[in-house]
Amino acid sequence: MSSRNLNLAVVGTGIFATDEHLPNIQKIDNLTPVAAYNRTRAKAEAFAEKANIDKANVYDSLEEVFSNDKIDFVDALLPVQHNLDVVKLAVQHKKPLAFEKPIAANLSQAKEIVQLARSSDVPIAVLENWSFRKATKILKEEIIPKIGDIISFTYNGTGAFDEGNKYSNTSWRVKPEHIGGYLSDGGVHQLALLTDVLGPVESISAFTKQVREQSGDVDILFSTVQLKSKAIGTFTYGSAFGATDKNSFFTIFGTNGSIVYNFSPHLAKPTITYQTGSSKQSASEKVVIEVDEVNTTFEEFTNFAAAVEANDKSLVVVTPEKAFHHLAIVDAALQSSKNNGSNVKVELP
Numbered sequence: 505m506s507s508r509n510l511n512l513a514v515v516g517t518g519i520f521a522t523d524e525h526l527p528n529i530q531k532i533d534n535l536t537p538v539a540a541y542n543r544t545r546a547k548a549e550a551f552a553e554k555a556n557i558d559k560a561n562v563y564d565s566l567e568e569v570f571s572n573d574k575i576d577f578v579d580a581l582l583p584v585q586h587n588l589d590v591v592k593l594a595v596q597h598k599k600p601l602a603f604e605k606p607i608a609a610n611l612s613q614a615k616e617i618v619q620l621a622r623s624s625d626v627p628i629a630v631l632e633n634w635s636f637r638k639a640t641k642i643l644k645e646e647i648i649p650k651i652g653d654i655i656s657f658t659y660n661g662t663g664a665f666d667e668g669n670k671y672s673n674t675s676w677r678v679k680p681e682h683i684g685g686y687l688s689d690g691g692v693h694q695l696a697l698l699t700d701v702l703g704p705v706e707s708i709s710a711f712t713k714q715v716r717e718q719s720g721d722v723d724i725l726f727s728t729v730q731l732k733s734k735a736i737g738t739f740t741y742g743s744a745f746g747a748t749d750k751n752s753f754f755t756i757f758g759t760n761g762s763i764v765y766n767f768s769p770h771l772a773k774p775t776i777t778y779q780t781g782s783s784k785q786s787a788s789e790k791v792v793i794e795v796d797e798v799n800t801t802f803e804e805f806t807n808f809a810a811a812v813e814a815n816d817k818s819l820v821v822v823t824p825e826k827a828f829h830h831l832a833i834v835d836a837a838l839q840s841s842k843n844n845g846s847n848v849k850v851e852l853p
């Protein structure tokens with residue numbers, strides 16, 4: 505079945521719009537970028553040139569973009585404290601909207617976004633691309649059912665401070681208005697993966713620390729977590745350390761075996777290793793699966809395009825409600841750390 509062409513506008517034509525969104529949008533046959541907006545107009549013009557957007561369709565305000573009938577949806581990549589404004593415009597103009605993570609700068613803005621999205625039939629998606637990982641599907645559907653009841657887990661995403669990180673000099677990251685700085689910026693991806701695989705988090709006890717002045721806020725997080733399922737585990741996150749390998753792994757322990765998902769970038773391919781059996785004596789041989797991971801940005805735009813084409817918000821995979829949970833976990837961790845590691849319940853929207 506051929507798909508209807510969808511015209512989209514890109515608002516916030518910074519690094520990620522240029523390096524990641526545009527090349528992926530261009531790979532999807534029925535998506536055509538037709539308009540751009542950026543606070544600094546020259547950057548929107550440079551983006552328009554790359555995207556083959558007519559210069560006449562470089563706009564000077566978000567209002568002009570959202571009120572334009574020729575635009576089928578808006579792709580927003582603004583500093584996250586502006587996400588609430590674009591959601592308000594989307595609902596007001598009944599314009600489908602996909603906007604970048606984290607859902608908002610804080611939980612009160614995030615709650616407002618969830619309420620607005622619930623009040624409208626317009627498809628609204630939060631672009632948390634990690635929710636489109638093939639590994640998640642393999643873990644959930646094929647491997648977890650083999651290891652019995654889930655007892656516990658360790659989730660680790662740690663790495664060395666990267667002086668050459670192309671994102672670190674963006675003004676909104678240097679002086680973050682979003683809670684926990686990098687802990688919400690990148691942390692929501694990690695928490696999307698954890699909760700997509702094992703389900704929602706109920707409460708957390710955490711300690712955070714600021715290692716790098718450049719981070720503008722706390723930048724490492726060590727925590728103990730209880731899930732709604734009552735499984736317990738640890739969540740460790742931060743890339744502010746001295747020289748060390750980037751280690752990204754997720755170990756899951758069950759009554760009948762265990763799983764190690766290793767997606768550290770130094771591996772040629774991510775791997776899922778599992779063994780079954782209820783004890784050391786009954787342990788099976790280890791099985792190693794190499795994961796040919798998909799392009800998650802491509803997948804999230806394909807999903808959103810389908811929701812817009814069908815005008816069906818139920819097709820959206822990462823709804824504001826879902827993304828709220830990931831920011832709420834960061835918020836609870838920050839509160840816990842301020843209270844000397846006391847256990848904090850994760851807020852519901």
Ligand SMILES: NC(=O)c1ccc[n+]([C@@H]2O[C@H](COP(=O)([O-])OP(=O)(O)OC[C@H]3O[C@@H](n4cnc5c(N)ncnc54)[C@H](OP(=O)(O)O)[C@@H]3O)[C@@H](O)[C@H]2O)c1
Pocket residue numbers: 516517518519520521542543544547581582583584586604605606631632633671674675676689
């Ligand atoms: N999914 C992922 O893996 C991933 C990775 C990276 C980024 N992102 C997300 O993508 C978004 C953009 O990040 P980025 O790294 O591309 O940052 P960026 O390069 O700073 O882009 C942000 C853009 O927003 C504009 N802007 C800044 N302040 C503004 C304001 N007050 N009002 C309106 N526009 C303003 C900037 O325009 P000026 O030129 O005027 O400064 C800039 O072009 C963020 O939401 C981020 O979380 C997601």
